[in-house]
Amino acid sequence: MPPYVVKDKCDGCKGKEEPLCEQICIGDLMTLDTETGKAYCRSLRDCWDCMSCTKLCPKGAIEQRIPYQLGYHGAKLIPMMGTDSITWTCVDINGKVERFTYRTRNKK
Amino acid sequence: MGNDIKTGIYLCTCNGEIDKVIDVDSLAKEASEWPGIITVHKDAFLCSDDAIRKVREDVKEFGLDRILIAACSPFFKAEEFSGLGINKYLVERVNIREQCSRVHSNDPENATKKAKAMLRVFLEKVKYSHPLQLLQLPSLRSALVIGGGVAGINASIDIAGTDNEVFLIEKNPFLGGRVAGFHKYFPRMCPPSCGLELMFSKIKSNPNVHVLTSSEIDTISGSPGNFEVLIRTSPRYVNEVCVLCGKCLEVCPQNAVVYPEGFSYPGIPAINRELCAVDCNKCAEICPVDAIDLDEDVKVNNIKAGAIVLATGWEPFDPAPITELGYGRLENVVTNMEFERIAKKQKTFFDKPKRVAFIQCVGSRDERYLSYCSDVCCMVSIKQALFLKETNPDNEVYIFYNDIRTPGEYEELYQKARKAGVIFIKGIPSELKQSEPGKISFSVFDTVAGERLDITTDMVVLATGMKPSQGTIDLKDKIGIALNKNNFIESHIQCYPQDTQRNAVFSAGCCRAPMDVSRSIESAGTAAIKTLRFFNNCIEITPDNPIVNTLKCDVCKRCIEECPFKAYFFDEKGFPKSDIMKCRRCGVCMGGCPLAAISLGELSIEQLSEMIDAFDRAYLGEDEPVILGFLCKNDAYRAVDDAGLKGIKYPPNFLGIMVPCAGAVNGAIIAKTISAGVDGIIVAGCPDNQCHYVQGSRLAKARLTDISNKLREMYLEPERVRFISISRDESERFTEIVKEYVEELKKMGRNPLRI
Numbered sequence: 026m027p028p029y030v031v032k033d034k035c036d037g038c039k040g041k042e043e044p045l046c047e048q049i050c051i052g053d054l055m056t057l058d059t060e061t062g063k064a065y066c067r068s069l070r071d072c073w074d075c076m077s078c079t080k081l082c083p084k085g086a087i088e089q090r091i092p093y094q095l096g097y098h099g100a101k102l103i104p105m106m107g108t109d110s111i112t113w114t115c116v117d118i119n120g121k122v123e124r125f126t127y128r129t130r131n132k133k
Numbered sequence: 134m135g136n137d138i139k140t141g142i143y144l145c146t147c148n149g150e151i152d153k154v155i156d157v158d159s160l161a162k163e164a165s166e167w168p169g170i171i172t173v174h175k176d177a178f179l180c181s182d183d184a185i186r187k188v189r190e191d192v193k194e195f196g197l198d199r200i201l202i203a204a205c206s207p208f209f210k211a212e213e214f215s216g217l218g219i220n221k222y223l224v225e226r227v228n229i230r231e232q233c234s235r236v237h238s239n240d241p242e243n244a245t246k247k248a249k250a251m252l253r254v255f256l257e258k259v260k261y262s263h264p265l266q267l268l269q270l271p272s273l274r275s276a277l278v279i280g281g282g283v284a285g286i287n288a289s290i291d292i293a294g295t296d297n298e299v300f301l302i303e304k305n306p307f308l309g310g311r312v313a314g315f316h317k318y319f320p321r322m323c324p325p326s327c328g329l330e331l332m333f334s335k336i337k338s339n340p341n342v343h344v345l346t347s348s349e350i351d352t353i354s355g356s357p358g359n360f361e362v363l364i365r366t367s368p369r370y371v372n373e374v375c376v377l378c379g380k381c382l383e384v385c386p387q388n389a390v391v392y393p394e395g396f397s398y399p400g401i402p403a404i405n406r407e408l409c410a411v412d413c414n415k416c417a418e419i420c421p422v423d424a425i426d427l428d429e430d431v432k433v434n435n436i437k438a439g440a441i442v443l444a445t446g447w448e449p450f451d452p453a454p455i456t457e458l459g460y461g462r463l464e465n466v467v468t469n470m471e472f473e474r475i476a477k478k479q480k481t482f483f484d485k486p487k488r489v490a491f492i493q494c495v496g497s498r499d500e501r502y503l504s505y506c507s508d509v510c511c512m513v514s515i516k517q518a519l520f521l522k523e524t525n526p527d528n529e530v531y532i533f534y535n536d537i538r539t540p541g542e543y544e545e546l547y548q549k550a551r552k553a554g555v556i557f558i559k560g561i562p563s564e565l566k567q568s569e570p571g572k573i574s575f576s577v578f579d580t581v582a583g584e585r586l587d588i589t590t591d592m593v594v595l596a597t598g599m600k601p602s603q604g605t606i607d608l609k610d611k612i613g614i615a616l617n618k619n620n621f622i623e624s625h626i627q628c629y630p631q632d633t634q635r636n637a638v639f640s641a642g643c644c645r646a647p648m649d650v651s652r653s654i655e656s657a658g659t660a661a662i663k664t665l666r667f668f669n670n671c672i673e674i675t676p677d678n679p680i681v682n683t684l685k686c687d688v689c690k691r692c693i694e695e696c697p698f699k700a701y702f703f704d705e706k707g708f709p710k711s712d713i714m715k716c717r718r719c720g721v722c723m724g725g726c727p728l729a730a731i732s733l734g735e736l737s738i739e740q741l742s743e744m745i746d747a748f749d750r751a752y753l754g755e756d757e758p759v760i761l762g763f764l765c766k767n768d769a770y771r772a773v774d775d776a777g778l779k780g781i782k783y784p785p786n787f788l789g790i791m792v793p794c795a796g797a798v799n800g801a802i803i804a805k806t807i808s809a810g811v812d813g814i815i816v817a818g819c820p821d822n823q824c825h826y827v828q829g830s831r832l833a834k835a836r837l838t839d840i841s842n843k844l845r846e847m848y849l850e851p852e853r854v855r856f857i858s859i860s861r862d863e864s865e866r867f868t869e870i871v872k873e874y875v876e877e878l879k880k881m882g883r884n885p886l887r888i
Contacts, residue, residue: 034839038727039694045727048687083691083727083800085843103847107805108729108742112886114847122848124886126808 027069027090028078034086037062046078046087080104080111138260139171141197142252143188145179145204147230154234156245164252171195180210189218199259203227203252206774207791222735225259227251231777232789243753243785250752251788257743265675265734270714272358274298274668277438279350280604282310283650284642284657285444286332291661293341297668300436302364303346304604306391306403308333310446316476318650319516320546326396333398346399351433353611357637357714358672360438368429370404375424377401381416390416440637440664441612443622444657445604447643450496450503450597457564458495458595465571465592469513472594476520486527487591491518492562493534497598505619507598508647511538514596515550522553530555531588533562533577558586565593599647612638613699615827621646625825631660634698634827636715639663677734678716679723683708685730692722692731697827719826720797724833729801736792741802744790750810750887753786758812758878760871762789763798767825768861769817775864783868784875794818795856796829803840803854810887813853813878820858830858850881
């Protein structure tokens with residue numbers, strides 16, 4: 026299931042030709058709509074749900090729709106990137122919230 | 134980097150000021166057991182000569198790499214603690230007086246706990262600090278002054294007077310700018326020829342001034358101290374051999390010869406080739422000294438300058454769009470600039486007594502045209518009204534106004550005009566009509582008398598305002614200066630009015646705001662003084678500007694976009710790099726970088742990261758909420774210090790870290806702080822329009838809103854991060870905010886991410 030760009034939050038990385046989500050996407054799926062200046066996923070069915078774009082977006086504008094194998098409507102997976110940590114918030118379809126914080130190797 | 138670093142901790146008791154609240158002995162005892170701490174020393178006066186000497190000896194004896202000083206605010210005694218025998222960037226101050234002992238004197242136990250937590254946090258900061266050495270960069274002893282009006286001329290004279298070179302660039306063939314077209318200028322009513330002539334003679338006699346007329350800026354590159362400027366000089370077609378015989382003027386069929394007036398500088402004519410007839414060569418043929426060369430080419434000069442003064446001046450507002458006033462359509466409706474010319478050259482117009490009406494604020498203070506007051510029009514109309522009364526006391530003069538603004542000494546002239554019989558009527562005419570040839574009639578509602586007047590006049594003078602010149606707007610992108618919403622040059626108008634948002638670029642005169650001649654000259658002097666700082670043959674500077682970690686950088690260009698001072702450029706490998714001379718160390722780039730790849734010299738992402746790791750979330754016990762504050766150096770930190778000086782109490786749950794600007798706090802740092810289990814985060818910056826770094830506060834606020842939204846999505850309380858704007862003098866408000874926030878956080882409960 027594809028990433029969903031919240032149009033109000035996305036600033037198209039200040040309207041530059043290649044926003045961060047486009048740079049990070051391994052499938053080259055994210056791109057910038059030159060008319061609106063907002064990012065979008067140009068081939069929804071090709072997304073592998075790696076969530077790199079969701080993690081990287083500086084405005085927190087990208088939400089991931091979880092594939093049905095992992096959770097039905099209502100389930101959420103939200104990353105928050107610290108300098109050398111990442112905090113995941115997992116919400117299941119019943120609204121149960123679990124959070125995990127890991128260290129990453131992005132120090133300095 | 135790790136525990137092999139030798140750190141010395143020095144605690145000051147400030148002669149009882151600190152240790153009457155904080156248990157410094159237990160602090161010292163505990164600190165001495167921390168890894169990597171070589172020595173812990175307590176002193177009653179750490180800033181005294183004896184104590185400083187002791188620290189210097191310790192540095193030699195133990196070979197200390199880092200020094201942590203727990204004493205008063207870093208804004209006090211900075212000089213004393215910078216000379217400790219090691220690089221001053223390896224010395225860190227912990228503010229246990231203003232931000233701990235003095236504000237928590239009612240709670241000594243918790244104050245000691247907080248002091249300990251502070252010590253731990255700042256120990257990490259100093260551990261990960263890097264030494265920085267002064268750099269010496271070459272700097273040129275020359276200035277570029279753009280604009281040869283009264284401001285530019287004065288700036289040039291002042292700079293040249295200090296034995297530095299000046300290149301004065303003027304677009305027109307003659308210097309003098311708008312002032313040269315005046316009849317007289319207020320308040321002393323001197324003719325401009327008098328003042329300008331004196332200025333020109335100073336320029337002529339000073340070999341340091343190089344005047345380039347008919348010249349425009351092509352490109353400006355380089356950085357402060359070493360600007361490289363390409364100047365395009367249009368041909369004048371007449372050279373210095375000219376003896377001013379005037380024959381070319383007589384022979385020219387197209388009036389293309391611009392002839393110097395009595396005092397003009399340079400005192401040789403120029404030929405406007407745009408007006409020339411094809412293949413006409415009459416002037417060159419008649420010239421007795423062969424001074425005219427009609428085939429002269431455009432010259433491109435390359436000059437180098439250490440600093441730049443912009444004196445690009447103003448343009449009169451064109452009142453034609455205000456159709457009801459009939460400018461350009463009705464005869465004898467003129468602007469105040471045109472009236473100057475009439476007063477100067479067509480004195481016969483006033484031979485017979487005339488009735489003249491002045492209409493103030495034409496276009497000014499009007500949302501549709503110029504939303505600001507142009508500052509000079511009231512005085513100009515009073516000056517012109519007085520001129521009319523002096524030429525012929527029988528002239529009837531009316532001034533229709535909204536408000537008359539004659540500050541200071543100018544009030545005298547206003548009173549003089551009233552005594553001379555100038556009639557001031559508060560009310561602006563709605564529509565001008567031509568009643569009979571040469572006569573203008575209109576009706577106006579006199580708001581003071583409360584009645585309608587119908588008036589017929591011989592002439593209406595529209596007091597039009599000043600708008601920024603096209604030259605200013607054209608230079609915007611060439612230099613990269615910022616303009617305000619009215620297209621005047623933006624500056625920190627209270628403290629640094631002549632500084633633009635670019636280092637070593639200053640403004641003089643009306644390109645910053647409408648001003649009269651005397652204020653223009655004042656501002657030119659200020660701008661000239663400011664340039665001198667860059668004329669030292671070499672500039673000493675610490676390389677504490679932000680460094681981009683190229684291993685992490687993705688070249689998203691956000692730093693380039695958001696830098697308020699346009700200090701970023703691409704290095705040879707294509708990565709963004711900050712220009713050490715243009716950068717003002719605000720850290721807005723560091724706060725904005727989505728990959729947290731940018732670090733300032735004195736406060737890196739790594740340092741902040743380690744500080745948060747070292748921050749003991751439970752320093753007051755498991756149930757007490759803790760707040761970490763990122764305080765802007767210019768206002769918020771000082772306001773918090775002020776609370777300490779005044780002794781205003783606030784709960785010890787708040788611990789502050791100084792950042793250069795609220796905009797320097799990266800989202801990843803906030804995210805890490807939340808993930809680390811800190812209950813509340815305050816980012817405190819200046820109020821929006823007071824931010825010393827233009828947009829730091831605004832960006833910080835926007836970034837925190839994004840994080841708040843994220844927290845809401847994560848089913849966390851969005852109020853756990855909070856942006857506050859605090860002015861320098863709002864220490865009471867700050868303490869109230871902290872008190873309220875602590876209560877709010879107590880109700881909210883502990884951060885679920887706290888382990």
